[in-house]
Amino acid sequence: MIELLLVGIGTGNPEHLTLQAIRALNSADLVLIPRKGADKADLANLRRSICAEVVTNPATRIVEFDLPLRDRTNADYRCGVDDWHDAIAEVWSDTIRSEVSGDGSVALLVWGDPTLYDSTLRIASRLQPAPSVRVIPGITSIHALAASHAIPLTDIGAPFLVTTGRALRDTGWPASVDTLVVMLDGDCAFQHLDPAGITIWWGAYVGMAEEMTLSGPLLETAPRILEARGQARERIGWIMDVYILRRDSA
Template sequence: MLTLSLIGIGCGDPEHLTLAAVRAINAADLVLIPRKGDVKSDLAELRRTICAQVLRNDRTRIAEFVIPVREAYQEDYRKGVDEWHDALAATWSQEIAQHLGSEGRVALLIWGDPSLYDSSLRIARRLDPSPAIEVVPGITSIQALCAAHSLPLNDVGEPFLVTTGRRLCEGGWPHGTNTVVVMLDGGAAFQSLDPAGLHIWWGAYLGMREEITMSGALAEVGPIIVAARQRARGRHGWIMDSYILKRRS
């Protein structure tokens, strides 16, 4: 039987790995490392570093593969995502067949946690042949962000909402909550909101050497964050950030 382990590895700090993650990496016959080209080579290098630090099983092989390019459909976002997931599943299946065959354990090291704003589980269920799927949870960017700011996410007795930058731009402030966590934001979507009464806790490259954090009243700190994002993207060629917004009455 073929088993696919989706292993949450945290946000960039090898010390974020759980003991369960270390065991799962060493139990694998094959570890697949995705590459997104030169722009995001840091992410592949961090996965290599993790393997070098924790892998003690001499029989475990490591193979790298290039992630298919995602087509952007302006009028049909879900179609673009769906076709991309099909292409990723085909690539995973091809790499597994080439390097492992139809039996054994293959591992993918997933940024953050496989179950929160990550599509690895959806992609895994499209593989042919279909493997048994094992999930090893990891520290999420939300946890890392709260820790970086020493911030409790929820207010006492109050809910919070996790959403994306795209949804925040399209729908504005969500009803029924005073706390919003924003992930997968490619363009500082908080600029679309009326900043009055809003406070922001922002972080980029969480858990990595390049980590940047800022917080304060959105009206004051928002423009500073926008400028910092632009500088960081120019310096590294990419940026991965998230933030928490709280509305005070």
């Protein structure tokens, strides 16, 4: 049986790797590195750099593969994502079969933590034959963002909600919660909120050398974020960002 190691690697900073993650990578027979096209070559380069720094086992092989692109023309978002995950699972299965004969362990380096807004576990469940799966947790962009701003995620005794930009844009601010963490937001959904009484803590490339952060009242800070985000995307070619919103409690 193949053992699949899903290794959380934090947000791009090799110092975010835990000792457990380093041991897992060195125990693997094979480490897979996905390539996502020229515009996201930095992501593959970071994975290569991490492996070069921490993988010291000469028996561990590193193999790269091209990740299928998602069809963004499909009007049915969930259907489009399901088709994409099927295609990725097929590539994983073919690559593992061609590189590992019989039993063995295969590691994948997952941004942040494999259990939070990441589809690696869902894709792994589609592999044939089904592997055994072991998850090694990693530092999330949420924790790295709060640390960069030196703020607590919660008020005393109060909850917070992790959501997506799509959900915030389509349904507005959820009831009964004053703090939101917003991920996967390509359209800056905070623009659709009444900014009165809301503070934002925003970060892009959190934990990486390119990290940039902004914070303040939403009314004043939103235009600065939009400008900085646009410039960064044009300069680097891609962007990963996350933000915390907190409204004044009654």
